[in-house]
Amino acid sequence: MSGLFPETAPHARGRLAVGQGHAIAWELCGNPRGRPVILLHGGPGSGRNRGAARFFDPAVWRIMLFDQRQCGQSTPHAGDIATDLAANTTAHLLEDIAALRAHLAIGPCLVFGHSWGCTLGLAHAQQHPEQVAALLLVGVTTTRRCEIDWLYRGIAPMVPAAWDRFTAGVPQALRGDMVAAYRTLLADPDPGVREKAARDWYDWEASATADADAAPPTAWSDPVFRLCRARIVTHYFHHNGFLEDGILLAQAHRLAGIPGVMVQGRMDLEAPLVTAWELDRAWPDGELVLAQGAGHATGDPGMAEAILAAARRLAAHVPG
Numbered sequence: 235m236s237g238l239f240p241e242t243a244p245h246a247r248g249r250l251a252v253g254q255g256h257a258i259a260w261e262l263c264g265n266p267r268g269r270p271v272i273l274l275h276g277g278p279g280s281g282r283n284r285g286a287a288r289f290f291d292p293a294v295w296r297i298m299l300f301d302q303r304q305c306g307q308s309t310p311h312a313g314d315i316a317t318d319l320a321a322n323t324t325a326h327l328l329e330d331i332a333a334l335r336a337h338l339a340i341g342p343c344l345v346f347g348h349s350w351g352c353t354l355g356l357a358h359a360q361q362h363p364e365q366v367a368a369l370l371l372v373g374v375t376t377t378r379r380c381e382i383d384w385l386y387r388g389i390a391p392m393v394p395a396a397w398d399r400f401t402a403g404v405p406q407a408l409r410g411d412m413v414a415a416y417r418t419l420l421a422d423p424d425p426g427v428r429e430k431a432a433r434d435w436y437d438w439e440a441s442a443t444a445d446a447d448a449a450p451p452t453a454w455s456d457p458v459f460r461l462c463r464a465r466i467v468t469h470y471f472h473h474n475g476f477l478e479d480g481i482l483l484a485q486a487h488r489l490a491g492i493p494g495v496m497v498q499g500r501m502d503l504e505a506p507l508v509t510a511w512e513l514d515r516a517w518p519d520g521e522l523v524l525a526q527g528a529g530h531a532t533g534d535p536g537m538a539e540a541i542l543a544a545a546r547r548l549a550a551h552v553p554g
Contacts, residue, residue: 237542238288250337252330254321259307260300260334264292269554270343273299274351279466281306289541294549300334302327305462313462319469324476331358342367344552353377360488368548369494372541373502373530374510376482377475386412389442389503396441403434417468432460442503443529486516493551494520495544499528
């Protein structure tokens with residue numbers, strides 16, 4: 235991707251205890267006195283994406299990254315089957331963001347989110363609009379039931395061979411809810427069953443893209459990462475993201491006065507355009523930017539250029 239800024243080493247990092255035995259791993263890079271930006275990773279459960287920091291000029295921005303609960307370097311880790319996920323909900327993640335902001339003295343800032351990070355960023359902005367100077371959302375999701383159902387059933391006719399493989403290990407009676415079915419398989423006492431379920435889950439997600447030939451992220455080859463992320467994703471999606479269905483669109487009026495840009499791949503199969511389009515209609519201060527040939531990945535054609543341009547424009551709205 236041309237135009238990206240070089241990756242910079244963190245100038246500060248740590249782990250913040252947030253209660254219930256959880257500790258959140260965080261790091262800061264860029265300009266210690268720069269305009270603050272918080273990067274919210276996808277998944278849920280994917281862990282911080284240092285590559286996303288390259289969209290932001292390190293001379294201009296104070297960049298905060300962190301691993302959401304139970305993934306990455308945060309503890310306890312969901313890659314351990316003994317780790318209970320009960321204290322991992324959207325409400326907990328929002329509390330963690332508030333705790334990190336207080337700990338690191340981060341005032342009004344830009345919030346950047348990709349995929350699930352959009353859902354979390356919107357929830358944070360609607361809960362604390364005074365703390366969000368601007369929003370930059372990429373591959374827009376709000377984690378409505380219809381969005382989950384699309385990703386784990388609706389898209390099936392477009393990738394029939396992958397769907398056949400995805401459903402092959404699931405009893406016929408459980409195929410009506412693939413998220414629930416895989417959530418059960420991922421909790422099986424047999425480690426072989428769990429490992430196969432995590433691998434099959436990843437194979438499905440890798441195939442449900444605009445570019446089925448694209449290489450999956452390197453981290454997906456790690457069985458501990460696969461189990462961690464698959465457990466967290468199915469946990470969240472089984473519970474509809476721990477959100478009232480459609481609430482983030484219904485309460486988009488709370489974003490009034492917050493400028494933002496939604497960068498959306500026109501060919502995004504994982505987060506179809508309709509969600510960004512609906513949010514654009516409900517959020518007068520938001521602007522929808524389409525990358526015509528792109529899918530869901532930030533590395534798809536036109537995505538990086540659009541994100542970089544949006545970050546430059548939104549910098550004017552962020553105190554620093």
